[in-house]
Amino acid sequence: MKEGPDIAQVATLIGDPARANMLTALMSGKALTVSELAQEAGVTIQTASSHLSKLDAGGLLRPRKQGRHKYFSLASDEVAHVLEGLMGLAVGAGHLRKRTGPKDAELRRARVCYNHLAGDMGTQMFDSLIAQGHLVLEGADLALTQSGLAFVSDFEIDAEALQRARAPLCRECLDWSERRSHLAGSLGRAFLTRFEDLTWAKRDQKTRIVSFSDPGAVAFHRLFPVAHP
Amino acid sequence: MKEGPDIAQVATLIGDPARANMLTALMSGKALTVSELAQEAGVTIQTASSHLSKLDAGGLLRPRKQGRHKYFSLASDEVAHVLEGLMGLAVGAGHLRKRTGPKDAELRRARVCYNHLAGDMGTQMFDSLIAQGHLVLEGADLALTQSGLAFVSDFEIDAEALQRARAPLCRECLDWSERRSHLAGSLGRAFLTRFEDLTWAKRDQKTRIVSFSDPGAVAFHRLFPVAHP
């Protein structure tokens, strides 16, 4: 009956298993080529190409051509956010791909959500920033306080430069494993990058797992203490 | 490659146009029947029933059976949140839905629902009983508290006798004009009977309208005060 800009088109796009696998792989934040995504999805390159052009036409991807390679990444934080939300619903429905394995535990502890830190440690960081008064919830929005600005500067992140960019500095992202919020936005990205620069943590290329070194984890917990660990 | 929850299943669920229309209609927060949702989606009732059972199995809906009606609402805020995100991704504006319900103002105000009071005054009574602590929600069930028992006894209703009968004492009933809960069960029936005995109200046999006398309405509102009338 009523037609229009419906959520069905976008959801159908995400709904195909091959495309969902591709999008999940892109949640690592890395840009991947057609061949790589074909392997992730378990289909041939021709099929993958077809899927990717559809995802691109649907505005979910950002393609970048480099020589004879074509790199795809998620179009925006909003896309990643929706995907994370869908994962939460899938977990709630009990539709896990496989039973909880060792990799699953690592994923729950710390993983990459598009380009920022998610999992148990992600929510810990978020909670700690809130508890210390560095971050405040202003209605639906998230804002960095004065003390938060100083805290971030001490950690050698140039928040003011990030603020000048048009991308939102702080955003809340709902965690599918923890069902709680963690920090997204350009600040969330900056934190993860900083962790890597300090060699506190390392991203696994194949999975979305973020593995902290022992001294890195200690430093992390010193920086982001929580009341009841 | 196959880590994390399977977003494809839930996305496929949302991806069908008919189901997407249903979910969009439910974004109003109201509970809708199978027939209503069928009309919203532009499909037959059989098709709608099939879709709704799938959405339910996927954990996206919360069904409530009410006599020969079956009301569906979104399962949680998380579902609504994801749908909102999908709408954001879909280019273009959303569409407004037409409203449903009885047109007659008298029916909206007070009417008989099976054997108990429904309509605006019915939900007022329910809300007031909850607010005064006479009634509590215990999970999915509704229970009369100690103070509620005294309150009912003061109103000369023998709740203990009703409790001995096999019919449930308290039941939640979803209002078809207010789309909110009111009191059903044998206690709900007893309340309405008592209103009639006290000549506070009179029920019209043909139209289901319950008409309160002026002093009856005053007494009713004194007995069941609400915070924001």
Added chain:
DNA sequence: TTCATACTTCGACCCTAGTCGAAACATTCA
């Protein structure tokens, strides 16, 4: 009881959309 309403299940039709092989197109390198 009998009828009416609301919903579910069954069966069959049909059509979209995912899939891959083959081949064309594009880019880099020797």
Added chain:
DNA sequence: TGAATGTTTCGACTAGGGTCGAAGTATGAA
């Protein structure tokens, strides 16, 4: 230039699922 690699397009096949008619079940009304 030609060979190698990466990606896209075309065509045909096919499975899965959305659709509705008809029959079946459940609840309420007369």
